[in-house]
Amino acid sequence: MTKKNLNLGISNGDSVALADWIRRAKNGDISSYQKVYNLFARKVLNFIHRMVNSIEEAEDLTQETFISVYQKLGTLKDDDRFEPWLFRIARNFVYQSYRVRQPGTISTDIVDEDGQPLNQLADARKNPDEEFQSRELDEVVAKVIASLPEKYREVFVLSAVRRFSYQQVAEIIGRSLPSVKTDIHRARLEVRKRVKEYLQ
Amino acid sequence: MDCELCASELSAYLDQELSEGRNAQVSKHVEGCSSCAEELESLKRAKVFVENHIGELELRPEIWKSVRAQIATMEAPDPSAGFFSFLFTSRWRTATAATAIALSIAVGMWQYLQYREARKDLQQYMTDYIQTREMKDGALQLPGADMAGNASNANLLHLKYMNNPFVFDRSEDIQSNPFRTEDR
Numbered sequence: 001m002t003k004k005n006l007n008l009g010i011s012n013g014d015s016v017a018l019a020d021w022i023r024r025a026k027n028g029d030i031s032s033y034q035k036v037y038n039l040f041a042r043k044v045l046n047f048i049h050r051m052v053n054s055i056e057e058a059e060d061l062t063q064e065t066f067i068s069v070y071q072k073l074g075t076l077k078d079d080d081r082f083e084p085w086l087f088r089i090a091r092n093f094v095y096q097s098y099r100v101r102q103p104g105t106i107s108t109d110i111v112d113e114d115g116q117p118l119n120q121l122a123d124a125r126k127n128p129d130e131e132f133q134s135r136e137l138d139e140v141v142a143k144v145i146a147s148l149p150e151k152y153r154e155v156f157v158l159s160a161v162r163r164f165s166y167q168q169v170a171e172i173i174g175r176s177l178p179s180v181k182t183d184i185h186r187a188r189l190e191v192r193k194r195v196k197e198y199l200q
Numbered sequence: 201m202d203c204e205l206c207a208s209e210l211s212a213y214l215d216q217e218l219s220e221g222r223n224a225q226v227s228k229h230v231e232g233c234s235s236c237a238e239e240l241e242s243l244k245r246a247k248v249f250v251e252n253h254i255g256e257l258e259l260r261p262e263i264w265k266s267v268r269a270q271i272a273t274m275e276a277p278d279p280s281a282g283f284f285s286f287l288f289t290s291r292w293r294t295a296t297a298a299t300a301i302a303l304s305i306a307v308g309m310w311q312y313l314q315y316r317e318a319r320k321d322l323q324q325y326m327t328d329y330i331q332t333r334e335m336k337d338g339a340l341q342l343p344g345a346d347m348a349g350n351a352s353n354a355n356l357l358h359l360k361y362m363n364n365p366f367v368f369d370r371s372e373d374i375q376s377n378p379f380r381t382e383d384r
Contacts, residue, residue, distance in 0.1 A: 026276065026278040027276055027278070028275070028276030030268065030271060030272065033271065034264065037264060041259050041263065041264070042256070042257075042258070042259045045257055046256050046257050049257055055257060058257065059263055062263055063263055063266050063267050063270075066267045067267055067270045067271060070267075070274065070277060071271075071274065071277060072277070073277035073278060074277040074278030134253070137249075137252075137253045138253045138254075141249075141250055142255060145250075159215065160215075160250060160251075161250075161254055165217065166212070166215070181211075181212055181217070182208075184212075184215075185208060185210070185212070188243060188246065188247070189243075191246060191250060192242065192243060195246055195249055195250070196246075198249065199242075199245050199249055
């Protein structure tokens with residue numbers, strides 16, 4: 001009987017290698033841990049960014065997440081569940097930051113001279129007008145997601161943005177599958193309402 | 201399937217999260233219902249719009265450098281995760297458990313056989329001991345016992361009845377009976 005691998009989004013080859021990297025990392029092999037980091041860090045960073053709406057804070061929390069994951073690797077019993085486990089830890093750091101954050105804190109994104117976030121790459125395929133329009137719409141989507149109630153934002157980001165299955169989302173946030181399914185639907189309805197004017 | 205139920209399933213339908221049966225029900229309903237079809241189309245457009253305009257941050261190398269600097273000063277998360285740690289991975293766990301159970305049963309059976317052997321030896325020892333004692337003390341020849349064989353049964357009976365006042369050595373009575381004749 002084969003067990004379901006919940007590390008979706010990575011190839012079968014990476015999945016087999018991941019188990020080996022985790023085992024070596026448990027034994028203190030930092031270069032193996034770096035391979036694990038390279039596989040998941042970008043996803044974690046972007047998930048956290050959607051939740052806290054601040055690049056600087058997202059980077060800090062990503063660091064803390066991966067330091068904590070390294071410390072807790074010995075408690076991971078099932079390598080096939082590494083990704084949901086990793087995102088659970090990231091989520092915990094997000095909620096800790098909510099408790100620490102002062103009311104009314106605004107986003108402190110680092111921007112360039114044109115007011116664009118510094119570490120977002122320009123899309124070279126588009127001409128300047130298209131690029132500008134695209135960035136505007138990116139901004140719209142970012143604001144819409146940021147404005148969602150926390151409960152809906154979380155499931156929407158994990159499901160619609162990070163492409164986790166409903167089952168994985170339920171495992172990450174510790175809620176039932178029917179509850180997650182309902183909230184994802186409500187989040188989609190809310191997002192649709194807010195972007196309606198931009199839909200062609 | 202009614203429109204209210206269908207509408208509640210549309211997100212899961214779009215995300216391909218429905219079971220095969222439910223998926224077929226939604227498909228069939230949408231084919232025949234223009235308002236649900238329009239609702240589905242509207243949700244699909246919003247989904248595609250969001251997917252096309254999700255900006256992703258790039259990972260700066262400095263993040264790993266900070267992580268590395270921190271973890272380099274820490275102990276290994278699980279130093280016991282050496283050669284034999286593969287036994288505890290999901291692939292090997294079942295085999296390890298099955299082997300452990302089989303070994304436990306084998307050890308249990310061996311110990312049981314050892315116990316039976318020891319008990320047999322003890323019984324034999326007790327039998328031999330009683331036999332030796334009886335030979336020394338001169339056991340009663342009780343009915344059913346013969347001189348050559350089955351002495352053990354006689355000896356066991358002797359032990360059982362030795363304190364019974366109604367059991368006595370008949371051979372002495374026979375010898376001391378004044379009315380006994382030579383041919384009796």
